Each structure stands twice: as C-alpha cells, then as structure tokens.
Amino acid sequence: MAKKDLTAYSICSDARAMIKKAREDGVETVWDRLEEQEPQCGFCELGLSCRNCIMGPCRIDPFGNGPKRGVCGADADVIVARNFGRMVAAGAAAHSDHGRDLVETLHAVAQGQTTDYGVRDEAKLRRIAAEVGLEVEGKDVKAVAAALADQFYEDYGFKRGSMSFLGRVPAKRQEVWKKFGITPRGIDRDVVEMMHRTHMGVDNDAVSLCLHAARLSLADGWGGSMIATELSDILFGTPAPATAKVNLGVLKADHVNILVHGHSPIVSEMILAAVRDPGLIAKAKAAGAAGINLAGLCCTGNELLMRQGIPMAGNHLMTELAIVTGAVEVVVVDYQCIMPSLVTVAGCYHSRIVTTSPKAHFTGATHVEFDMHNARQKAIEVVELAIERFTARDQGRVDIPGEPVDIMTGFSNEAILTALGGSAGPLLDAIKAGQIRGAVAVVGCNNPKVKHDYQNSNLIRECIKRDLLVLVTGCVTVSAGKQGLLMPSAADLAGPGLSAVCKALGIPPVLHMGSCVDNSRIIQLCGMLANALGVDISDLPVAAAAPEWYSEKAATIGLYAVASGVFTVLGLAPPILGSKAVTDLAVSGLEGVVGATFAVEGDPVKAAELIDARVRAKRKALGLTP
Ligand code: SF4
Ligand code: MSK
Structure with a gap:
C-alpha cells in the first residue's frame, strides 16, 4: 500500500479522503502499483528499447560501453x-x-x-x-x-x-x-x-x-x-452553455448511482435516456432508493456534461476512487482510459463494471453488448442491474466526500460565436486591443507520476493571470472545475483585461470545450481566427499544454497541435530523450518546418512563462502590444 503522506498524491480533498479509505479498506490503487513498478525501466523511458522483431528485443546503452545498435543495426x-x-x-x-x-x-x-x-x-x-x-x-x-x-x-x-x-x-x-x-x-x-x-x-x-x-x-x-x-x-445535439456540478460529492447516498466512463456518447446517451425512464425510477424506489443518479468520468462524462449538463464525478485518477466511496452500483464503460484495475476495485464492494463494446472486454466484468439496434433495451438492462446492486449495497461502507462544486460548460465553437454576437470579430478585437493577450488550450489527462491536478489547475491559474483565455477539454476539465475555475466568478482571478471581457460577457476565463476528440474544436477555432486575420495558425498568439498527460492519444493531440502551428508544452517528457536527433527536432527543429515546437516543463509557473514568451513574440510579430 502507498505509504506517502496523502498530500503528496493529490491537491483534491475528495481524492485524499478516498485514498485514505482505500488504504483502510485494503484496496490497491494506481499509486500503489506505480510504487511497486519503481524504478521503472530507464531504457524504455528514453525510448531506447525495441521489440519490433524476434531478432530482438534490443536496447541501446545511452551512456556506457554497451550496445549502440540493435541486432538489425538500428541506432x-x-x-x-x-x-x-x-x-x-x-x-x-x-x-x-x-x-x-x-x-x-x-x-x-x-x-x-x-x-x-x-x-x-x-x-x-x-x-x-x-x-x-x-x-x-x-x-x-x-x-x-x-x-x-x-x-x-x-x-x-x-x-x-x-x-x-x-x-x-x-x-x-x-x-x-x-x-x-x-x-x-x-x-x-x-x-x-x-x-x-x-x-x-x-x-x-x-x-x-x-x-x-x-x-x-x-x-x-x-x-x-x-x-x-x-x-x-x-x-x-450541439453543446450550448449550461451549469452543472463536479467532484465525488455528485454521488448521492440515497440514490442508485451509475457512472459512465470511457469516451463515446453512443452508449452513455442511451444510459441517460434509461435513467430518466419513469418505470425504472419507480423500480429504483421500490428497491428502497430515492431515485437514480447518473454521473460521468473522463471523456464520456465530458460528452454528457457538454451536451446534457450531467455532473462529473471525476477525472482519470478519480476512477478507482469513485468506486471506493462504496456508493457506486455500476460503472458502465465503452473504451479508452478505463483501468483494468476497476474490475478488482469493484470486486471489493458491491459494484459491477459493465462493458458494452465488442472492442473492449474486461475479464471479470459483466458484458452487455450494445449495438445500434438494441442500445435502448441494453441500457434498460444495465439500469436494472444497478437497481439490483443497490439492494446489495452496505450503507455502513459508504463515504461520499465533500460538496459538489458548480461549473459552467457547453462552449462549442457555435456557442462561443453566439456568445460573441455571431462572429469571431469581438474576440479578435479583444486580442488586438490586448485585453485578451492570447489563448491557451490546457488539455489532457492525469498521471500518477505527478501530484493529481496540481500542474493542470496551477498552469490554468498562471495563464488567466496573464490575460490568456484558457480552453479546456478532457480530464483537465475536472481539474479546473473542482478549483472553481470554470465559473464566471473565476474572472476575479484573471488579469484585468481578461477579467473585464469575461464580466462583460458573463463567461468564465476558462472555457470547457469538451472531450479529448473535441480538441478538434480548438484547432478549428484557431483556423477560423487565422483566416479572419489572413495569417497562418503559427502566427497567432496561441499555445497548448498537456501538463499531466499519460496516454498515446495525448501524444497524438500534442503532435497535431504542433503540426498545425501551435506551440505545445508537455508536463512530462515523451519517451524520445534517448535520441538527440529526435529530441532536437521536437524542441527546436520543428520550428523551421511547421512553425511551432514542443517544450517540456513540469513546473506550472515556468510553463506559463514559456507560453507567455511565445504569446509576446507572436503579438509583436503581428504589430500588437506584447
Ligand atoms: Fe528487431 Fe531491430 Fe528492433 Fe532489435 S532493434 S527488436 S533487431 S527491429
Ligand atoms: S479521458 S486521454 S485520461 S484526458 Fe479522454 Fe482523460 Fe486523457 Fe483519457
């Protein structure tokens, strides 16, 4: 079991309370398993191991007199x-x-x-x-x-x-x-x-x-x-601004609690329809519950949050901890970012993990396969399972920490343009006038190698202080939301220019734009702004950051941001440091190719300074005040 002080793991009180409960309940978490893995393989960390063929596996010795080439000769x-x-x-x-x-x-x-x-x-x-x-x-x-x-x-x-x-x-x-x-x-x-x-x-x-x-x-x-x-x-439905709630406090002790987790709205939207079914609500009441409560995790949660205002229970590192509350009957999953450990954690309580995709089976889970022809019926079966599980819940083991925090969501590009009166003109005017100095997409995951939500939320604070409008997607949404940064009142934490714009429009300085795939909304917005100014995306005073990323998808997002011309700061280094050529290309050489590079910086203040310097340079090149 993890031995460090609870404050070392997360800045969030709900996370700390549940890590403590997990220890007491004898439940292993992601942090325990990370400690068991340490020290992790240095060759792999540097990207220097290869098992692409059966002449290998091979590894390159970066420092000593060991091999400099794999069996095939690859350096x-x-x-x-x-x-x-x-x-x-x-x-x-x-x-x-x-x-x-x-x-x-x-x-x-x-x-x-x-x-x-x-x-x-x-x-x-x-x-x-x-x-x-x-x-x-x-x-x-x-x-x-x-x-x-x-x-x-x-x-x-x-x-x-x-x-x-x-x-x-x-x-x-x-x-x-x-x-x-x-x-x-x-x-x-x-x-x-x-x-x-x-x-x-x-x-x-x-x-x-x-x-x-x-x-x-x-x-x-x-x-x-x-x-x-x-x-x-x-x-x-195209998202429009709405308010919702976030953190583990969105779970309800007297309700049947169902969580949706994964990425696709195809399953979660059907679950939402089923939990609103009067017949199923009556069944839940007959089983002794006050009703049925639905909340989201990770990006399928973001999909329901953006379009339907369904509350978010947590982000990536909260997924095990949500089950540790002892109040979750069923976690319905589709695919991506679902730790296989969830089945084990669920087994420590009365909870069930329900898998729904033919692409994503989990040993030990309950598989209820959804397809386009049976989705509504399958969703009803899942909700019925949750009601049955409620009757097996041990209320003595339930502990739901804290009170939910209010958030504002729903900022699709359509909604942003509507809020601005129909065109990007007012946003461009604010950028030209220096009220909004630029925009930063702060996106991505959590990673147990860094303190949960610390880098995500503090980078956002540092950016808005510098009059940089922040756009969030994915698990950063929850990091920001729990700190109150997704409400219009957060304008008080922003610099004077951004604060005034947000107050005039009644919007937060941090706009929630959706799930991981919705980073496409952000590059589309960049394209619109560049077209309106008659410049390239790489000329805009914009940047991106993935402070706590863990997934292969985040690497892809970072690369398409850079290849689209957006300077991108990663909080953790990708496994490329074993090659000087690849590292140099990533952090400097790409500037001459696509007009943007990566930077690696885990300190949120220093990361904000890098972003600020980029914004200054781009504003100057456009003839604007820095
Ligand atoms: Fe095979 Fe070459 Fe990779 Fe070694 S380095 S595993 S020989 S592909
Ligand atoms: S869910 S890819 S942990 S953001 Fe999209 Fe969160 Fe990262 Fe998965």
Missing part, C-alpha cells in the same frame, strides 16, 4: 523515432476508431436501421454537409445523413483527393504541409502506413519517420477526431 535515433511513431499511430487509431463508430451510427440512422438514435441537430447536419461539398437543397434529412456518412467513410480510406475538413485549414498552413509532404491523405491509410514504416527494414530515417508521425497526427486532428466531434453534435 538510437531510428529506434526512438519508430517507437514514437507507433505511439502516435495508436493514439490516432483510438480517436479515429471512435469517430468511425459515429459514422456507422449516422449511416444506420440514414438507412432506417435504428430507431434508438436520430439526428438531433438537423441544421448542423445540413451545414456540415454543405461545407464538405454535398448537395443538400431539397433533400430530406435521411438522404443528407446518408451522403455525409458515405463521404466520411471515404476519409478513412484513400479514394478521395482530399480529406473532408481540410477546407478548414488556412491556405498558408496547407502550403506548409504540402511543402514538407505532410498533408494527411486518409485516416486508416496514414495509421497503417506508420505500422508498415516501423516494421524492421522499412523507414530507417528518424526525420522521415517523424514527418510521417506528424502527417498521421493531422489525419486524426483534422480527420478522425473532427468527424467524431461534428457527428456527435449532429446525433446528440
């Missing part, structure tokens, strides 16, 4: 670049396969193969279809949906000349991509090509591998993730 640069390339490919595959599920759902709606799903935002369907060049006049909603689904299917292959959303990329950026041969060609194609290139004996040049990694990351950001975002809005 440190090639091994690091191959490993990083596969990491980025896995992240892109995850986001984009999630996007594929949305395309299949739209297709099923269009073909009349499902009545469980439908088009909730027809205006957006028609607008997006027209944007990507489809004929919409005089066509009914199903015909438009069918054509759009077909077009997006093709974005996954390589039949079309160009991917659908590349029209959103400013012309100058498109030129940069063309010049360096990194225009994405097809989502699946570019991911598969990375797997091919990294097979033994294919691409053995670190720069070539890194450029292809950039290309495939762009296929995710401007392709798979963007498709996931836009189709989720079409199928489930």
Whole structure:
C-alpha cells in the first residue's frame, strides 16, 4: 500500500479522503502499483528499447560501453523515432476508431436501421454537409445523413483527393504541409502506413519517420477526431452553455448511482435516456432508493456534461476512487482510459463494471453488448442491474466526500460565436486591443507520476493571470472545475483585461470545450481566427499544454497541435530523450518546418512563462502590444 503522506498524491480533498479509505479498506490503487513498478525501466523511458522483431528485443546503452545498435543495426535515433511513431499511430487509431463508430451510427440512422438514435441537430447536419461539398437543397434529412456518412467513410480510406475538413485549414498552413509532404491523405491509410514504416527494414530515417508521425497526427486532428466531434453534435445535439456540478460529492447516498466512463456518447446517451425512464425510477424506489443518479468520468462524462449538463464525478485518477466511496452500483464503460484495475476495485464492494463494446472486454466484468439496434433495451438492462446492486449495497461502507462544486460548460465553437454576437470579430478585437493577450488550450489527462491536478489547475491559474483565455477539454476539465475555475466568478482571478471581457460577457476565463476528440474544436477555432486575420495558425498568439498527460492519444493531440502551428508544452517528457536527433527536432527543429515546437516543463509557473514568451513574440510579430 502507498505509504506517502496523502498530500503528496493529490491537491483534491475528495481524492485524499478516498485514498485514505482505500488504504483502510485494503484496496490497491494506481499509486500503489506505480510504487511497486519503481524504478521503472530507464531504457524504455528514453525510448531506447525495441521489440519490433524476434531478432530482438534490443536496447541501446545511452551512456556506457554497451550496445549502440540493435541486432538489425538500428541506432538510437531510428529506434526512438519508430517507437514514437507507433505511439502516435495508436493514439490516432483510438480517436479515429471512435469517430468511425459515429459514422456507422449516422449511416444506420440514414438507412432506417435504428430507431434508438436520430439526428438531433438537423441544421448542423445540413451545414456540415454543405461545407464538405454535398448537395443538400431539397433533400430530406435521411438522404443528407446518408451522403455525409458515405463521404466520411471515404476519409478513412484513400479514394478521395482530399480529406473532408481540410477546407478548414488556412491556405498558408496547407502550403506548409504540402511543402514538407505532410498533408494527411486518409485516416486508416496514414495509421497503417506508420505500422508498415516501423516494421524492421522499412523507414530507417528518424526525420522521415517523424514527418510521417506528424502527417498521421493531422489525419486524426483534422480527420478522425473532427468527424467524431461534428457527428456527435449532429446525433446528440450541439453543446450550448449550461451549469452543472463536479467532484465525488455528485454521488448521492440515497440514490442508485451509475457512472459512465470511457469516451463515446453512443452508449452513455442511451444510459441517460434509461435513467430518466419513469418505470425504472419507480423500480429504483421500490428497491428502497430515492431515485437514480447518473454521473460521468473522463471523456464520456465530458460528452454528457457538454451536451446534457450531467455532473462529473471525476477525472482519470478519480476512477478507482469513485468506486471506493462504496456508493457506486455500476460503472458502465465503452473504451479508452478505463483501468483494468476497476474490475478488482469493484470486486471489493458491491459494484459491477459493465462493458458494452465488442472492442473492449474486461475479464471479470459483466458484458452487455450494445449495438445500434438494441442500445435502448441494453441500457434498460444495465439500469436494472444497478437497481439490483443497490439492494446489495452496505450503507455502513459508504463515504461520499465533500460538496459538489458548480461549473459552467457547453462552449462549442457555435456557442462561443453566439456568445460573441455571431462572429469571431469581438474576440479578435479583444486580442488586438490586448485585453485578451492570447489563448491557451490546457488539455489532457492525469498521471500518477505527478501530484493529481496540481500542474493542470496551477498552469490554468498562471495563464488567466496573464490575460490568456484558457480552453479546456478532457480530464483537465475536472481539474479546473473542482478549483472553481470554470465559473464566471473565476474572472476575479484573471488579469484585468481578461477579467473585464469575461464580466462583460458573463463567461468564465476558462472555457470547457469538451472531450479529448473535441480538441478538434480548438484547432478549428484557431483556423477560423487565422483566416479572419489572413495569417497562418503559427502566427497567432496561441499555445497548448498537456501538463499531466499519460496516454498515446495525448501524444497524438500534442503532435497535431504542433503540426498545425501551435506551440505545445508537455508536463512530462515523451519517451524520445534517448535520441538527440529526435529530441532536437521536437524542441527546436520543428520550428523551421511547421512553425511551432514542443517544450517540456513540469513546473506550472515556468510553463506559463514559456507560453507567455511565445504569446509576446507572436503579438509583436503581428504589430500588437506584447
Ligand atoms: Fe532489435 Fe531491430 Fe528487431 Fe528492433 S527491429 S527488436 S532493434 S533487431
Ligand atoms: S479521458 S486521454 S485520461 S484526458 Fe479522454 Fe482523460 Fe486523457 Fe483519457
């Protein structure tokens, strides 16, 4: 069991209380397992181990007189670049396969193969279809949906000349991509090509591998993730500002508690419909509960929060701890970021983990497979299971820490433009006047290697102090929300310019823009601002940061941000430091290629200073006050 003082693990009181309870209940957590793993493998940390073939595994000795080449002859640069390339490919595959599920759902709606799903935002369907060049006049909603689904299917292959959303990329950026041969060609194609290139004996040049990694990351950001975002809005509604609540206090001791966890709204939206079913609420009451309470974890939680105002119980490192409350009947999961340990933690209480995707089975979990034709019925079965589990709950083991905190959510690009009166003009005016000096996307995960939520929330504080508008997605949302940073009252913590703008508009200085795939909203917004100014994205006073990232998907997001021209600060180094060539490319060489680089800085104040320096330089180059 973890032995450090509780304050070493998290800045959040609900997390600390549940880590303490986990110790008392004999439940192992992510922090315990990290301690058991330490010291972690130095070769792997530097990216210097390779097991791509059976002549290996091989490792490069970075310091001593040990081997400098793998059995095949690959050196440190090639091994690091191959490993990083596969990491980025896995992240892109995850986001984009999630996007594929949305395309299949739209297709099923269009073909009349499902009545469980439908088009909730027809205006957006028609607008997006027209944007990507489809004929919409005089066509009914199903015909438009069918054509759009077909077009997006093709974005996954390589039949079309160009991917659908590349029209959103400013012309100058498109030129940069063309010049360096990194225009994405097809989502699946570019991911598969990375797997091919990294097979033994294919691409053995670190720069070539890194450029292809950039290309495939762009296929995710401007392709798979963007498709996931836009189709989720079409199928489930485009988010608009609303208030909700966050932290473990959103669980209710007298209710049946159901948590949704993972990434896709396809399952969680059906669970939401089921918990609102009067017949199921009556069954819950008959079982002795006051009602049924639904809350979210991680990004499927963000999807429900953004569109439906459903409360968030926690982010990545809170997922085990939510079950430790003893108040959770069922955690319904789809895919990504779901620790396999949840099944073990659930087994220490009366809780059940319900898996729903044919792609994501967990040994020991209850599998209730959802598809487009049975989703509503399956959601009812899951809620019935939760009601049955409530009857097995030991109220003596229940401890729900703290009171929920209010948050504001729902800042889709459509909502931001509406809040600004219909166009990006007022935002640009505020940027030109220096009231808002720039914008920073603070996104990503938690990682037990750093104190939970410390870097995420403190970087945000440092940015808003400097009159930098902050945009959040993913697990950072919960970090910010729990600290009160997602409410308009947080304007008091911002610099004078940003504070005045937020107060005038009644918005927080930190805008919640959605889940991990919704980082595509942020690059789209960057594209809009660049187009309005007639410049490239790399000319804008903007930056990104992933202070506590852990996942392959975050590596992909970081790379597509940089390849789109956005300077990006990572709080933890990716496993590339074993190659000077790859590291130099990441932190300086890319500036001359895509006009932006990575930086690695774990101290939130220093990270904010790096971002501030970037914003100053970009403002100066645009002829604005720094
Ligand atoms: Fe070793 Fe080369 Fe095989 Fe990698 S690809 S395991 S470096 S022989
Ligand atoms: S869920 S990728 S821990 S943000 Fe998107 Fe959170 Fe990171 Fe998963």
